[in-house]
Amino acid sequence: MAITLPTWLTLLRIALVPVLVACFYLPMRGTNFLAAMLFIVIAVTDWLDGWLARRYGLTSSFGAFLDPVADKLTVTVVLFLLVQQNPTAWMAILASIIVGREISITALREWMATIGQRAMIRVAGIGKIKTIVQMVALTLLLYSHDFVGLPIYKIGVGMLIAAAVLTLWSAWVYMRAAWPHMRDRAAEEDSAARAAVVDATAAKKFASGS
Incomplete structure (x- = not known):
């Protein structure tokens, strides 16, 4: 390769x-x-x-x-x-939101790929904005020290909060795009399960009658 x-x-x-x-x-x-x-x-x-x-x-x-x-x-x-x-509750919550969203959306993309609908949740504009804000926030937080009088760390925390909000927003956008397919798939699986139960019942009656 x-x-x-x-x-x-x-x-x-x-x-x-x-x-x-x-x-x-x-x-x-x-x-x-x-x-x-x-x-x-x-x-x-x-x-x-x-x-x-x-x-x-x-x-x-x-x-x-x-x-x-x-x-x-x-x-x-x-x-x-x-x-x-900085092991504070705020930092832990923000990190959990961002990491949790990444795991969830990755799993969603993989599931959509299994039903041939991965293109339905391609990267949206809000996702790109989220990525930019997140990258700037993480850069500032890594630097952490004040620069020409600016409280870099506090600015980074503020931007990370904004990134977390955008993270939740973009996750909702992706879930909304995927929901019709998830609902239809669930309906198909319920229908198949009911049909299987009917077939099993019919087969059992036939076997009893014979």
Whole structure:
């Protein structure tokens, strides 16, 4: 299997995650800045590999699988680091909302793919806005120190709250798009179950009569 340039960039993003974690915990001055810069590199690489894949037709099934894995891995790990750094109820709740949404929507996409309707929950505009706000928030929280008098950490927390709100909103948008298919599928399964019960009852009566 040939690995395309966008897929190599996605693999690079995954490889940078443990490097970011190591930088976060290094007992040195300036490591917060280095961790924030690494996160920016990961975020820019995320945009770049998608742009290259679309612009030059370098899409692949492996790349399509790996890209969301890299995104969710990076965001989840960074949120865990931030909660460990500032173990407050607010940070834990915000991280739970964001991680919970990622898990739920991933599962929803996989289920929709099994019924051939994955395209019905493609990335919406609100999802893209959520991603931008979330990435900026996480960058500020990783940096954490004041800059030219600005309370960077507090701004980051405010943006993470906004990202959590957008997360819930985008999840509702995806669920609304998927709900008709979920409802129809449930109705089909109920109908099939009732038919199976009728068939089993008829077979039992036939066997008794014979």
